[in-house]
Amino acid sequence: MTVNHHPHDDLLLSYAAGSLSETWSLAVASHLSLCAECRRTIELAETIGGVLFADMPDERMSSDALDHVLAQIDQPSGEAASANTQLALDKHAAVSTTFPRVLCEYVGQDVDDVPWKSIGGEVYQHLIKTADKSARARLLRIAAGKTVPSHGHRGRELTLVLSGSYQDGLSLFSAGDMEDVDEALVHKPTADTATDCICLVITDAPIKFKEWVPRLLQPMIGI
Amino acid sequence: MLTMPHFNSDRSGLLHASNLAAIALTTSDHSDVIKWLLSFKEKFIVPLSENDLLGRVGLTQDRESFAKLFVALGPRVKAYMMKIGSDPAFSEEITQETFITVWRKAGQFDPKKASAVTWIFTIARNRRIDRLRKEKRPALDPNDPMLLPNDSPTPLQNMEQSTIVESVKRSIGDLPEDQREVVRLSFIEGLSHQEISDAIGIPLGTVKSRLRLSFEKLRHTLGDFQ
Secondary structure, X not given: OOOOOOOOHHHHHHHXXXXXXXXXXXXXXXXXXXXXXXXXXXXXXXHHHHHHHHOOOOOOOOXXXXXXXXXXXXXXXXXXXXXXXXXXXXHHOOOOOOOOHHHHHHHOOOHHHOOOEEOOOOEEEEEEOOOOOOEEEEEEEEOOOOEOOOXXXXXXXXXXXXXXXXXXXXXXXXXXXXXXXXXXOEEOOEEOOOOOEEEEEEEEOHHHHHHHHHHHHHHHHOO | OOOOOOEEEOOOOOEEEOOHHHHHHHOHHHHHHHHHXXXXXXXXXXXXXHHHHHHHHHHHOOHHHHHHHHHHHHHHHHHHHHHHHOOHHHHHHHHHHHHHHHHHHHHHOOOOOOOHHXXXXXXXXXHHHHHHOOOOOOOOOOXXXXXXXXXXXXXXXXXXXXXHHHHHHHHHHHOOHXXXXXXXXXXXXXXXXXXXXXXXXXXXXXXXXXXXXXXXXXHHHHOOOO
16 A cells, blocks of 8 residues: 555644644544554654653652552552453454544444435435544535535544545545645545545534534525 | 674773663573573663663562562652642552553553553553543554554664653654643643633633644754655
């Protein structure tokens, strides 16, 4: 898989810092599952964290801290037990051909089991529940050859292609690609004619999304 | 196969192996040789670096090296926890948990991919998220069968970690204060873009552009233009 489109560096940096909120982390982690180049970028960004961390002034530990830790590493490992459970889980985990594992926790493994809701024009969506109010996550399924009506953005929009592909003006976005657009862009993604295009889409705060829905519906209801 | 370490001559004229831990992990078949090299280095040449200590913990579950690592970096991890934990007792508890994880995962430390300090930073970061943040932080699952191997090595992959760390230090040092501040707020204080925007009173777009600019400079320093 050749990935040609990546999230902007600010997202990768914040992901490496551990300061990216849930919804955005879901998108970045899903992209990382498909993109070796960004995984290397994360390693580099973590080095920034290491350097800043090394530069911090120390906080004195209590005198018995070391003894406590040494006593605890002698205990039978709860974590090792859970690592074994994890291995067992890995062994039995049904492999999803479409969704990275981090995303399976939110949407299940099978595309056909997702409770898709039609939003018209053979475009379907599924809203993903997150506790994070700073952004909204959804899966989008655009039937082969269909188009999401032209829309602009009041905020940031991330689109990660999970299967199929879409054209957006001059660019082609295929599995693994992430389109990361800010306010200015107006676009009209069209799915490739061979297969449905399935994407993970993250948009800024829900209130901005409310304005996006009517835009989607406008051409279909003829206003 | 055991590749011989690269020996440098330092200013005092003594020899030292620059990356023993790296060799240690790539040549587990030769652990006796490695152990001997490490003890030789420690006794006669220089105190073990954090990389060597962590390499030893991973290779031989050496408690003495682990204790040295804890003494060296425990207070730093506690300071990092206190940035969002505030309570010293609780911060210390999470610091201890971090080091228990370091002990258990040390075998996974790969000195070609990260320095020991960076690796411990990532363990501390994950522990801080788990214990101090309310919401979930979805993370890459390194065992996901979807992960493809890195097929095309970049120039960066052939660089020594110590060289990368030096470049990163220099690059951070050269950043204008306003850019360095948002990077620091992000990594050390753990603030999101919106929280940084609120904390220092700059627009969200400015937070993003400062983060991007700072990273661009780092890529430039490393000569990694992809």
